[in-house]
Amino acid sequence: MQIASRRLPTVDNPRKSTTLTVMTGLFTLYCLLPLGWLVVNATKSQADFVSTFGLAPGREFALWDNIAQVFTYQDGIFARWLLNTLLYVVVGATVSTFLAALGGYALAKLDFRGKRTFLLVVLGSISVPGIALAIPQFLLFAHIGLTNTPWAVLIPSFINPFGLYLMWVFTAEAVPSGLLEAAKIDGAGEFRTFLQIALPLLAPAGVTVLLFSFVSIWNNYFLPLIMLKDPAWYPLTVGINQWNKLGSTAGNGALVQNLVITSALLTIVPLIIAFLSLQRYWQSGLSLGAVKG
Amino acid sequence: MAPTPKRRRSPIGLAFIAPFGTLFALVFVVPILYAAYLSLFQDKLVGGNTFVGFANYVKLVQDPQFLDGAGRVVWFTVVQVPIMLFFAMALALALDSMRLHGARFLRVTIFLPYAVPAIVSTLMWGFLLGVKYGLFGSLNRALGTDLDPFAPGTTLISIGVMVTWAFTGFNMLIFYAALKAVPRELYEAAAIDGAGEFQIVRRIKLPALRGSLVVTIIFSIIGTFQMFNEPQILPSMVANSGVTTFYTPNLYAYNLAFTGSQQGYAAALALVMAAITIAVAYAVQIRGLRNADR
Amino acid sequence: MFYNESTLKKAGIDEPPATWEAYYEAAKKIHALGDDYYIAQDTGDIFFLLSLIWQAGGRPFKVDGTKVRIDFTDPGTTKAVAFWQKLLDEGLINTKITGWSDDWNRALNDGTLATQTMGGWLTSTLPERAPKSSGDFRVALMPQWQQGAKTGAANGGSSFGIPAAAEHKEAAFTFLEYFAHGGGLSTRVDAGAFVPNLSVLDNEEFQGKANPYFGGQKVGAVLAEASEIVGDGWQYPPFFEWARSIYGDLASPLYTTGKGSLAEVLEQWRQRCIQYGNEQGFEVS
Numbered sequence: 070m071q072i073a074s075r076r077l078p079t080v081d082n083p084r085k086s087t088t089l090t091v092m093t094g095l096f097t098l099y100c101l102l103p104l105g106w107l108v109v110n111a112t113k114s115q116a117d118f119v120s121t122f123g124l125a126p127g128r129e130f131a132l133w134d135n136i137a138q139v140f141t142y143q144d145g146i147f148a149r150w151l152l153n154t155l156l157y158v159v160v161g162a163t164v165s166t167f168l169a170a171l172g173g174y175a176l177a178k179l180d181f182r183g184k185r186t187f188l189l190v191v192l193g194s195i196s197v198p199g200i201a202l203a204i205p206q207f208l209l210f211a212h213i214g215l216t217n218t219p220w221a222v223l224i225p226s227f228i229n230p231f232g233l234y235l236m237w238v239f240t241a242e243a244v245p246s247g248l249l250e251a252a253k254i255d256g257a258g259e260f261r262t263f264l265q266i267a268l269p270l271l272a273p274a275g276v277t278v279l280l281f282s283f284v285s286i287w288n289n290y291f292l293p294l295i296m297l298k299d300p301a302w303y304p305l306t307v308g309i310n311q312w313n314k315l316g317s318t319a320g321n322g323a324l325v326q327n328l329v330i331t332s333a334l335l336t337i338v339p340l341i342i343a344f345l346s347l348q349r350y351w352q353s354g355l356s357l358g359a360v361k362g
Numbered sequence: 363m364a365p366t367p368k369r370r371r372s373p374i375g376l377a378f379i380a381p382f383g384t385l386f387a388l389v390f391v392v393p394i395l396y397a398a399y400l401s402l403f404q405d406k407l408v409g410g411n412t413f414v415g416f417a418n419y420v421k422l423v424q425d426p427q428f429l430d431g432a433g434r435v436v437w438f439t440v441v442q443v444p445i446m447l448f449f450a451m452a453l454a455l456a457l458d459s460m461r462l463h464g465a466r467f468l469r470v471t472i473f474l475p476y477a478v479p480a481i482v483s484t485l486m487w488g489f490l491l492g493v494k495y496g497l498f499g500s501l502n503r504a505l506g507t508d509l510d511p512f513a514p515g516t517t518l519i520s521i522g523v524m525v526t527w528a529f530t531g532f533n534m535l536i537f538y539a540a541l542k543a544v545p546r547e548l549y550e551a552a553a554i555d556g557a558g559e560f561q562i563v564r565r566i567k568l569p570a571l572r573g574s575l576v577v578t579i580i581f582s583i584i585g586t587f588q589m590f591n592e593p594q595i596l597p598s599m600v601a602n603s604g605v606t607t608f609y610t611p612n613l614y615a616y617n618l619a620f621t622g623s624q625q626g627y628a629a630a631l632a633l634v635m636a637a638i639t640i641a642v643a644y645a646v647q648i649r650g651l652r653n654a655d656r
Numbered sequence: 657m658f659y660n661e662s663t664l665k666k667a668g669i670d671e672p673p674a675t676w677e678a679y680y681e682a683a684k685k686i687h688a689l690g691d692d693y694y695i696a697q698d699t700g701d702i703f704f705l706l707s708l709i710w711q712a713g714g715r716p717f718k719v720d721g722t723k724v725r726i727d728f729t730d731p732g733t734t735k736a737v738a739f740w741q742k743l744l745d746e747g748l749i750n751t752k753i754t755g756w757s758d759d760w761n762r763a764l765n766d767g768t769l770a771t772q773t774m775g776g777w778l779t780s781t782l783p784e785r786a787p788k789s790s791g792d793f794r795v796a797l798m799p800q801w802q803q804g805a806k807t808g809a810a811n812g813g814s815s816f817g818i819p820a821a822a823e824h825k826e827a828a829f830t831f832l833e834y835f836a837h838g839g840g841l842s843t844r845v846d847a848g849a850f851v852p853n854l855s856v857l858d859n860e861e862f863q864g865k866a867n868p869y870f871g872g873q874k875v876g877a878v879l880a881e882a883s884e885i886v887g888d889g890w891q892y893p894p895f896f897e898w899a900r901s902i903y904g905d906l907a908s909p910l911y912t913t914g915k916g917s918l919a920e921v922l923e924q925w926r927q928r929c930i931q932y933g934n935e936q937g938f939e940v941s
Contacts, residue, residue: 083459083460083461083559084461085461085462085463086459086461086462087463089456089459089461089462090461090462090463090464090468092456093453093456093457093462093468094468096449096453096472096530097468097471097472099527100471100472100474100475100527100530100531101471101474102490103475103478103483103486103487103490103527104474104475104478104486106486106489106490107482107486115784115787116787116788120762120765120766120787120788122500123489123490123497124497168381168382168385169382171378171379171381171382172378172379172381172382172383174378175375175378175379176379179374179375179378180375181373181375181376181379182376184375187379187383190391191386193640194386194390195584195643196584196587196636196639196640196643197390197394197636197639197640199588199590199612202389202390202393202394202397204397204400204615204619204625204628204629204632205392205393205394205396205397205400205629206389206393208396209388209392209393209396224385224388224389225389227385227389228382228385228386228389228390230386233382259374259378263378284476284477287479288477288478288479288480290479290480290481290591291590291591295620306479306481309481309482310481310595313481313485314598326758329485330485333481333482333485336479336482337477337478337479337482340477340478341474341477343477344470344473344474344477345470404935406935406936406937407894407895407936407937407938408722408936408937408938409937488758489758492758492759513912514908514909514912597904598756598757599757599758600754600757602699602700602751602752602754602908602911602912604908604912606904606905606908607901607902607904607905608905617901621897621898621901622898622901622932623898623936
């Protein structure tokens with residue numbers, strides 16, 4: 070290490086630039102500012118929230134009180150929302166990633182009738198606005214009796230066209246066809262070849278797709294909003310907005326901004342942890358999507 | 363590489379694609395066909411459902427509110443997407459230059475907003491940009507100015523600030539990943555040939571980003587064309603921000619369907635927007651590929 | 657009308673304005689306290705404007721089955737609209753703060769918004785929105801168009817229904833019965849909700865209870881009287897929910913640029929309502 074740092078700057082180890090760091094730092098500040106506001110205001114009581122300056126701490130430190138209140142307000146429904154969200158995210162992200170891997174593998178390594186059309190339709194579907202789908206989806210699901218059940222949120226989340234695309238690209242590049250042929254010559258069936266040879270090789274892209282699904286399901290708002298009527302099945306996003314609206318609708322609504330803000334903070338903390346701990350996978354998976362274009 | 367044996371069309375391929383395909387049909391294809399069907403009808407509050415042919419589409423292309431919203435998202439896309447991608451690219455290049463102190467921290471922090479749900483981010487920005495009690499209020503008092511980020515003329519800029527905040531990191535990561543895929547020997551070879559850092563950026567790095575640029579442009583266009591959450595949530599927080607019920611086509615469709623009970627018309631609108639989005643994305647793709655071949 | 661007594665006193669106003677004429681004079685005195693001080697806020701609140709029209713005797717909507725007539729030119733409507741237009745024109749109303757927003761809470765809290773002409777239900781939520789103003793607010797009847805008159809109007813409201821697709825209609829009805837008329841009432845009143853049932857309003861305990869947030873005023877008695885004097889014969893159009901949603905689109909330019917007038921906005925609104933209503937199969941004119 071010592072020797073390396075004493076060496077002259079090279080392409081791989083250039084001199085650090087303070088100017089560049091400061092410029093990048095300014096952008097980082099822009100990214101952190103709102104989050105800072107959220108953290109500061111999650112420590113305020115409702116009375117302090119309406120009466121003190123936003124970026125300064127309140128008169129009392131109420132974070133723990135707020136957290137306790139978030140979990141007890143309306144008979145502790147927040148915990149239920151958290152569990153719902155976890156259910157939607159874990160089941161949704163796992164199934165969608167597996168289906169994407171299966172489909173991506175088929176697109177890259179197997180042949181079937183209508184493959185080109187299939188690809189075109191799936192890729193085209195990425196640009197269909199969510200609202201365009203939501204209304205007919207809702208009517209369709211209502212027809213088969215799925216609305217107001219967890220399935221109404223889960224089934225649409227199983228399909229991740231972008232994930233399928235990433236898996237297709239990744240399989241084409243990272244899974245050597247020769248290896249698959251060899252496995253088949255050894256007598257392995259197509260599905261076993263996929264599970265035992267291809268799937269382990271697809272792990273890096275798999276984690277990327279998993280993370281994308283994770284974030285998009287965790288943050289999904291519109292679909293559960295129209296599909297679910299029973300607050301017991303709400304995910305966090307819909308629940309929080311429900312609490313937020315309590316305060317801004319005219320009438321007898323309760324004003325619980327401190328709970329809205331604290332619950333918003335609690336909602337993004339798990340995501341941030343997932344980000345930090347799995348960040349190298351984002352990059353490895355994305356690099357493939359990016360290179361291929 | 364040994365020539366791969368010719369693949370035969372086998373039912374096994376279909377079996378692999380079937381689970382995705384079936385659910386895809388249920389979640390995408392059938393609802394879209396259903397929307398197309400709905401778009402040919404008008405459901406009246408008094409008088410019920412009647413077949414109207416293409417009347418909804420004819421009405422749509424003459425609807426000043428739809429055109430206003432569509433024009434707004436196009437204008438927004440033309441301005442916001444280049445700015446965001448410029449920042450994303452500059453940040454990716456800065457990170458890749460290996461000249462930053464604390465690069466890991468910076469990279470993660472810039473990516474962080476991507477994890478924040480739109481509801482939470484609108485809540486935060488709504489406060490920060492507020493003129494009365496937000497940061498802009500303090501700024502105006504300090505400087506004696508009268509800037510209002512949520513006046514009808516400036517709201518779109520504020521939304522741009524929010525969207526840029528949320529997605530720059532995501533795009534940066536795509537660019538960064540592409541840069542990381544460039545073999546570093548190339549840089550060394552260039553340096554030995556006497557190329558300066560800026561020349562390396564211009565001749566090696568920027569061309570290497572072309573593919574990912576196409577991807578990010580397409581995703582950004584799709585995203586901004588569908589803008590919904592921010593304009594939907596803002597009016598409850600800020601007075602007269604200029605956000606109308608038809609501010610973006612998606613918001614208009616939502617209001618038509620859920621407040622105006624005009625499902626057929628909303629379906630027509632949604633399908634037209636989808637068609638426009640696909641056409642634009644496809645055009646970008648074609649152009650991007652043609653440039654890459656040159 | 658809810659008013660912040662200490663702000664009014666600071667402006668040299670000893671009595672809450674009993675007529676709209678006095679309200680106008682009060683508005684000028686309050687705004688003279690400073691740029692942030694206003695008698696009220698309005699950013700295009702259609703419910704407030706309709707309450708004002710209602711009280712002035714205007715009845716712009718006439719509904720008979722599927723026939724709807726909309727007319728914003730009757731004398732009552734014209735009077736109310738012209739009055740509010742005058743306050744807006746003279747900059748006496750805060751057009752930057754929207755009701756029920758975070759800014760609104762803070763302005764009520766620091767006393768820069770002096771009055772709120774609103775439904776009685778504000779009693780239950782005001783204390784949590786403006787905790788610092790505890791003891792400052794009082795309740796009075798809505799200002800009158802004529803000295804000595806006593807006419808009121810309603811503002812908003814809520815209703816409960818049972819969807820046609822509900823599985824347990826009987827149970828739902830039994831619950832609503834309990835909730836709206838039966839034992840559920842006292843539970844709601846005790847929890848601080850404002851319930852405008854006659855049985856509650858006429859109750860002596862409700863009328864005689866001093867409310868510490870309102871400086872010990874017997875708020876119930878004022879609210880009971882206010883609900884008795886509501887002018888009758890008011891109707892809303894059957895597609896009001898839609899109409900209300902687009903009103904903001906039309907009113908917003910007026911409130912932000914000051915160009916145009918309320919009367920013009922209402923006329924545009926009427927045209928849109930006629931177009932929409934007829935498309936939906938009503939007969940609107």
